[in-house]
Amino acid sequence: MTETLLPWPLRQFDAAIVDLDGTLVDTLGDFVEALKRTLNDLPAPFFGFPVDHTLVERMVGKGSEHLIKSLLKHVDAALTATDLIALYEQAWGHYQVHYQAINGQYSAVYPGALQALQQWQAAGLRLACVTNKPTAFAQTLLAHKGLDHFFLHVVGGxxxxxxxxxxxxxxxxxxxxxxxxxxxLMVGDSSNDAQAARAAGCPVLLVRYGYNHGEPVESAAADATTDALDRLRWAN
Incomplete structure (x- = not known):
C-alpha cells in the first residue's frame, strides 16, 4: 500500500482529535445487531424487519438518536411526527440495553489504526477521541479494543x-x-467530521474506508484523504 503524502509537517500539530466509528473501529456489525434486537422488541411492521450493513451504513454518523429515528422512518414512512417521537422513546430504552450488551462484540479495529495511534503518541501528539456515540459506549468500546490508553480525553455525543x-x-x-x-488535526471518515473541523478551524484528514452516508469521501472537501492511517508521510 502506497503512502499518503500529507500537506502539513508534523511539527505543525500539538494534538489530534480522532473520530471512532468508521475511523478507528468498524462498528457496523454492532449497530446492525443492536438495531435488529431493538426492532424485535417492537410490534409489526418493525418486528422481524431485515436490518443489514448497507442500510445501516447510510444512517450512522450523526448519533444514536438520528440512527434510530432514521431506521424507524425507513421501516414505516407513514409515521407521523408524534408517533415517531413516542416510538423512538420506546425504542431508545431497548437499544441502550442491547447495545450495552453487545458493544464491541461485532466490531473490529481497522488495519493500521492501532499502529497510527502508536506513531502519533510516540511523536508527542496529545490525543482525544471525539465521537457522536454516547460517551459511556465509546469508552467501553475503546477499552474492549485496547485503544483507550492512547486518549487523554473521550468526548461523546x-x-x-x-x-x-x-x-x-x-x-x-x-x-x-x-x-x-x-x-x-481532525481525523475522521465523513462530511460530519469535515464540517465540524472547518467550523472549528482544525485541519482535517479523512479516511476513505469509513461511513460517509453513502457518498464518496472526496465530496467532503477535506484537506487530505488516505486509505490507511499508518501509511502517512508528513511534509518536510
Missing part, C-alpha cells in the same frame, strides 16, 4: 449540547487538550 457536524465537540476537546484548533 452527550458530552456537550451539540454533536458533529457542529464544531462544539471539537472546540471542547481542544479546550481539554489545551491546544489551539489550528494546531489540532
Amino acid at each position: 452527550d458530552a456537550v449540547a451539540r454533536k458533529k457536524p457542529d464544531p462544539m465537540p471539537l472546540l471542547h476537546a481542544c479546550g481539554l487538550l489545551g491546544t489551539q484548533p489550528a494546531r489540532t
